[in-house]
Amino acid sequence: MSKAVIRGKRDSKPLKVRYEELGIDVRLGVVAESLELESMRVLTSAGPVEFSHLVIATGATPVRLPGDGEQLVLRTDVEAAALRDRLVPGAHVAVIGASWIGAEVAHAALERGCGVTGLEYHPAPLAQALGSELGGRFASWWDGAELRTGQSVTAVEPDGVHLAAAR
Ligand SMILES: Cc1cc2nc3c(=O)[nH]c(=O)nc-3n(C[C@H](O)[C@H](O)[C@H](O)COP(=O)(O)OP(=O)(O)OC[C@H]3O[C@@H](n4cnc5c(N)ncnc54)[C@H](O)[C@@H]3O)c2cc1C
16 A cells, blocks of 8 residues: 555555456456447457446546656555655655645655645645535644645746745
């Protein structure tokens, strides 16, 4: 899990799922390339696959911001290891976004002796998911860090994080 990897507690390991026992036909290394709704087929790198019902669960990618400054994101095991290697004592880490993953990174950074500034667009952490009132109850997750809410980051440049004018 990312939490243990970025805290330097362990390396990532694939989870073992017994697909056969569950009656699931898994085709690894196959890329879904397009969809033919009229003939109810997915066209893949290994040929067409017919379906009667379809679930698209292709996930999400982290949002990167404009600018030429270094930005690290956390989605894959490789990104978790890269982040862990940069969380060294004395580093100052700007965490953009104070939701679950931002809090996870802020905690790991504090634990590894970094300074942390959290920058969040909404008035409270987790406000996008939970609303400001409930999100505000999670402010203590940021104890030990400087959390600046109501801040919109416009760019990440080599000289630092650029913020929009105060709203
Ligand atoms: C750092 C981090 C920590 C998290 N911690 C937690 C946690 O503690 N608890 C929790 O509940 N959730 C956690 N989450 C959230 C959780 O990981 C996601 O909600 C979950 O992974 C979403 O699952 P998904 O199946 O929708 O997408 P994904 O996990 O992104 O899976 C999408 C899959 O689709 C495949 N794919 C994409 N395009 C194609 C294509 N064209 N053809 C074939 N295959 C394709 C991809 O290779 C991938 O395997 C965390 C997320 C992150 C990033």
